[in-house]
Amino acid sequence: MSKILIVEDNEMNRDMLSRRLARSGYEVVSAVHGEEGVAKAESEVPDLILMDLSLPVMDGWEATRRIKAKRDTASIPVIGLSAHAMKDDETRARQSGCDDFDTKPVELPRLLGKIEALLNRRPSL
Amino acid sequence: MSTAAVRRTPAPEDRERIHPLVGLDYRVRVPAMLIVAFTVIAHFLDKPQGPLLWAAIVFTGLLWPQIAYLVASRARDSKRAELANLLFDSFMLGCWAAVISFSLLPSLMIVSAILTACLSVGGPRFAVWALGSIAAGALLMASVTGFHVVTEDSLITSVLSVAGTLTFMGIFGFHSHIQTRRVVKAKKELADQKKQIQDQYTIIEKALQSALDANDAARQATQAKSAFLANMSHELRTPLNAIIGYSEMLTEDAEAAGQTDQVADLRRIQNAGKHLLGLINGVLDLSKVEAGKMKLYLETFDVGKVIEDVVGTARPLVENNGNRLEVLCPPDIGSIREDITKVRQVLLNLLSNAGKFTENGIVTLEVWRENRLDGSWVLFRVRDTGIGMTPEQRSRLFQPFMQADAATSRKYGGTGLGLALCQNFCTMMGGEVTVESEAGKGSAFTVRLPGEIENFDGEATSVRVSTLGRMKLSDIALAGARAASPTEAALPKCVLVIDPDPNVHDLMARTCSKAGVAVIGARDADEGLRLARERKPDVITLDVIMPGADGWTLLETLKSDPAVSTTPVLVVTIADERDRAIALGASDYFVKPVDQERLIAAFGKFRTDRVA
Numbered sequence: 001m002s003k004i005l006i007v008e009d010n011e012m013n014r015d016m017l018s019r020r021l022a023r024s025g026y027e028v029v030s031a032v033h034g035e036e037g038v039a040k041a042e043s044e045v046p047d048l049i050l051m052d053l054s055l056p057v058m059d060g061w062e063a064t065r066r067i068k069a070k071r072d073t074a075s076i077p078v079i080g081l082s083a084h085a086m087k088d089d090e091t092r093a094r095q096s097g098c099d100d101f102d103t104k105p106v107e108l109p110r111l112l113g114k115i116e117a118l119l120n121r122r123p124s125l
Numbered sequence: 126m127s128t129a130a131v132r133r134t135p136a137p138e139d140r141e142r143i144h145p146l147v148g149l150d151y152r153v154r155v156p157a158m159l160i161v162a163f164t165v166i167a168h169f170l171d172k173p174q175g176p177l178l179w180a181a182i183v184f185t186g187l188l189w190p191q192i193a194y195l196v197a198s199r200a201r202d203s204k205r206a207e208l209a210n211l212l213f214d215s216f217m218l219g220c221w222a223a224v225i226s227f228s229l230l231p232s233l234m235i236v237s238a239i240l241t242a243c244l245s246v247g248g249p250r251f252a253v254w255a256l257g258s259i260a261a262g263a264l265l266m267a268s269v270t271g272f273h274v275v276t277e278d279s280l281i282t283s284v285l286s287v288a289g290t291l292t293f294m295g296i297f298g299f300h301s302h303i304q305t306r307r308v309v310k311a312k313k314e315l316a317d318q319k320k321q322i323q324d325q326y327t328i329i330e331k332a333l334q335s336a337l338d339a340n341d342a343a344r345q346a347t348q349a350k351s352a353f354l355a356n357m358s359h360e361l362r363t364p365l366n367a368i369i370g371y372s373e374m375l376t377e378d379a380e381a382a383g384q385t386d387q388v389a390d391l392r393r394i395q396n397a398g399k400h401l402l403g404l405i406n407g408v409l410d411l412s413k414v415e416a417g418k419m420k421l422y423l424e425t426f427d428v429g430k431v432i433e434d435v436v437g438t439a440r441p442l443v444e445n446n447g448n449r450l451e452v453l454c455p456p457d458i459g460s461i462r463e464d465i466t467k468v469r470q471v472l473l474n475l476l477s478n479a480g481k482f483t484e485n486g487i488v489t490l491e492v493w494r495e496n497r498l499d500g501s502w503v504l505f506r507v508r509d510t511g512i513g514m515t516p517e518q519r520s521r522l523f524q525p526f527m528q529a530d531a532a533t534s535r536k537y538g539g540t541g542l543g544l545a546l547c548q549n550f551c552t553m554m555g556g557e558v559t560v561e562s563e564a565g566k567g568s569a570f571t572v573r574l575p576g577e578i579e580n581f582d583g584e585a586t587s588v589r590v591s592t593l594g595r596m597k598l599s600d601i602a603l604a605g606a607r608a609a610s611p612t613e614a615a616l617p618k619c620v621l622v623i624d625p626d627p628n629v630h631d632l633m634a635r636t637c638s639k640a641g642v643a644v645i646g647a648r649d650a651d652e653g654l655r656l657a658r659e660r661k662p663d664v665i666t667l668d669v670i671m672p673g674a675d676g677w678t679l680l681e682t683l684k685s686d687p688a689v690s691t692t693p694v695l696v697v698t699i700a701d702e703r704d705r706a707i708a709l710g711a712s713d714y715f716v717k718p719v720d721q722e723r724l725i726a727a728f729g730k731f732r733t734d735r736v737a
Contacts, residue, residue: 012367020374083362105366105402108373 002119003027005046007037007063008081009055013104017050020108026115034058038066041073048118049078050111052104053093061096068097077118081106144204146246147197150211153296154190157238160289161221162186164234167282168225178224185217208247215239215255219262226273227263230286238293245297315699318718319628326632347415354412358405365405369398407542414549421464421553428458428503431465432492435472443480443488448509450476454492461503461576467550468574471558474543475507475570483511483567494576501576502556508569514562522560523548547572616729617663619643623653623679624668624697633666636721642728650679657689664728665694668717669706677709684710695727 004026008014018028029044031037035058041049049067053060060080067073080093083104090101100114162182169178193210200206218239222232236259243255278286372394379387413419432454443450461468472490479488491506514522523544548558555575562568620642622633630646637644645660647653650671657665665683669676676698684690693712703714713727 010363013370016367016370016374020377023377083366105362105369 001025001027002047003029003044004115005037005040005044005049006030007032007034007040007049007055007060008052009033010052013052017106024108024112032056034060034063037063038073041067041076042070045072046076048115049076050115051078051080051098053080053082053089061092064093064096064098077121079111079114079118142203143198144207147194147203147207149300150197150207150242150246151190151194153242154193154214156296157289157293158190159186160285160292161218161235164231164282164285164289165221165225167279167285168228168231170279170281181224185221189217208251211239211243211246211251212254212258215243215258216262219259219264220266221262222259223263223266223272224270226275228275228278228282230278230283231289234286234290234293237290241293241297245300311699315718322718323628323632326635351412351415354408358409358412361405362402365398365402369395369402372398404542407546410546411542411549414546414553419549419553422466423462424465425460425462426465427460428492429454429456431469431472432458432490435469435476436490439473439476439480442477443483446480446483447485448480448483449487450480451487451489452491453489455494458492458494458503459576461574463554463574464550467554471547471550471572472505472507474547475505475572478543479507479509479511479568479570483509486510486567502573503576505572505574506569508567510567513564513566513568514560515564518564519560519562523558616640616642616725619645619660619662619664620728621645621647621653621656621660621662621665623647623650623665623671623676625649625671626668629668629697632721636725640725642725650676653679654682654686657683657692658686661689662692665689665692666697666724667694667711668698669696669702670698670700677705680706680709680711695724697724 004021006014006017006021006028008017008030009032014030014032018030021028029040029046031040034055037049037051037055037060038058040046051060051064055063058066064078064080067076067078077099078097080090080096080098080101081104082089082093082101093101099118102111102114162185165182165185193207193213197203197206197210218235222235225231239259240252240255244252247254372391376388376391376395379385379391410419432452436450436452440450476488476490487510489506489508491504491508493504495502495504544558551558551572551574556573559571559573560568561571620633620637622630622644624630624646625648627648630644630648634644634646645656645662647656653665653667656662667676667680667683669680671679680694680696683692683694690710694710695713695715696706696711697715697717697719699717701716706714715724715727
């Protein structure tokens with residue numbers, strides 16, 4: 001079972017996303033801000049990270065940069081999530097190291113497609 | 126005035142008008158010629174003469190003044206004809222001087238009267254011409270009758286001559302007095318008018334300033350409102366996401382558990398939530414455009430690909446209502462440089478609208494290029510055979526939240542924001558949306574976008590921030606200037622104003638700076654000539670009436686100096702001597718007080734002439 005780390009500050013969004021992903025057959029762990037996200041990426045070693053970009057304490061762009069800078073976590077694929085459907089959000093997300101990007105509100109089938117694509121690309125450990 | 130200087134054909138309105146000089150001369154000529162006739166009769170009183178002399182006396186004293194008036198009043202250029210008449214006067218009186226054997230007092234009267242008249246009417250140069258005419262007449266007549274000189278006159282001749290001389294002096298003195306009074310009065314009126322104009326100018330300036338201030342305040346208020354809306358929209362989206370998300374989850378649960386009655390209700394919550402989300406997104410977009418925060422992400426893309434993509438998405442929406450979707454797009458339509466997301470959004474919106482308001486009909490998407498005077502354009506037309514709109518419904522179409530009417534909203538749904546956004550996006554992208562429609566027959570929406578790949582700076586994408594709010598403001602500010610000077614683009618960079626009046630410099634500086642024209646000023650002829658040579662202005666305005674120097678001479682000097690002779694000179698003065706100015710090379714002539722807008726428009730005209 002693939003393990004997904006959700007970094008999301010909004011409680012309802014986090015709850016919905018983790019429950020729906022759990023129902024789709026993933027093991028889900030979560031973090032509420034960027035710093036915790038970086039820490040959990042190291043301690044939990046998830047197969048994929050869903051990273052909200054507007055986060056307190058440390059924003060998603062910075063957290064992604066740090067995750068991608070560490071040798072242990074650099075290979076974990078990250079999908080950036082943003083409520084602003086703005087193109088510069090996506091550009092900035094990719095510049096920070098995100099492997100893919102999606103907008104909120106989440107359309108589950110589309111997000112699942114992106115998750116599967118990234119997981120399949122990565123040889124399972 | 127030398128007749129050689131009068132070369133220009135008079136303007137049509139001049140032909141209708143007889144020069145005031147003609148009437149004035151007539152009133153002087155009638156008594157003057159009678160006095161001359163009686164003086165001649167007195168001279169020959171005790172010497173019997175033949176009928177020829179009597180005929181000549183009658184012609185001079187009675188007929189000539191009438192003939193002169195008729196000739197001058199019917200001439201195309203009445204002033205010029207009157208000057209010719211005066212030269213004939215001089216010639217004829219020269220003849221009479223010879224006929225009366227240069228008898229001292231009458232001759233003195235004759236010569237002094239005609240010379241004074243010519244001097245006052247035509248100036249010193251013309252007086253010299255008149256003197257020549259007198260001499261020619263005298264010589265011609267003396268060569269016919271023989272050259273006699275009589276030194277003694279009869280008493281009656283002397284008395285008549287002295288009386289005549291006094292009469293002429295009286296007439297010219299009185300005339301000069303009247304002229305002086307008129308000049309003084311005109312100057313006073315001019316000063317009053319100038320003051321009035323300046324007062325009005327101040328009032329207008331104040332009004333303009335307060336209008337601009339009000340505009341500024343309104344813009345700030347709009348921006349504050351838009352910022353508030355943007356924040357609100359964002360705050361509204363968060364709970365709404367939860368509503369939609371949880372209802373989706375519950376739907377999935379209910380479907381899994383086979384509770385179909387609950388599924389229908391849950392879907393209603395979902396749909397209502399999605400509708401609300403669409404509204405909020407629309408409001409957010411609109412407020413961003415209005416607040417000047419909407420950005421354009423410009424990239425060069427293939428129009429054909431976008432059409433393919435949009436049609437793919439829109440086809441199910443359109444075909445839902447039993448419609449057929451037809452696409453007419455030439456394969457070589459090429460690329461444009463725009464915000465691809467917004468182009469897609471606009472086309473999708475128009476297509477889904479067309480599908481929504483048409484049943485069992487045809488929706489056509491047509492794409493083509495057009496090259497027009499204002500550049501190359503790509504046009505997209507979405508035509509349907511649906512319910513159409515009445516003119517009244519059409520007029521409300523692009524306003525936010527306005528659907529054709531309330532009944533339409535109930536029947537067809539929709540937020541009423543789509544078209545307002547389409548229009549805003551197209552305006553931002555440098556284009557427009559137009560609509561043609563007839564109730565019951567269908568509608569056609571046409572989007573026009575710039576077709577050239579312009580300002581491509583090498584980056585894959587560049588960002589253009591919406592400036593809609595500011596654009597509107599500046600449009601208002603510029604509208605006046607544009608209307609006043611259609612030749613705005615061709616306005617000169619620098620104007621030299623040669624005028625002794627400091628008020629004129631002040632006024633010109635203010636109007637010109639508004640029109641973006643630099644002004645340099647000279648208060649006298651020497652400085653004017655120096656600045657014209659040194660600074661090479663694009664246009665010169667010149668008042669020919671200057672204290673201590675002759676503006677006419679300056680005009681001649683400017684026009685004969687190869688360094689500045691091509692610079693257009695507009696004469697702006699109180700004197701009415703247009704012909705003279707044009708003959709000396711002035712490009713145009715304005716009588717003070719001048720309408721500043723007209724003057725500035727004239728700058729543009731002559732600037733273009735010069736460049737061409």
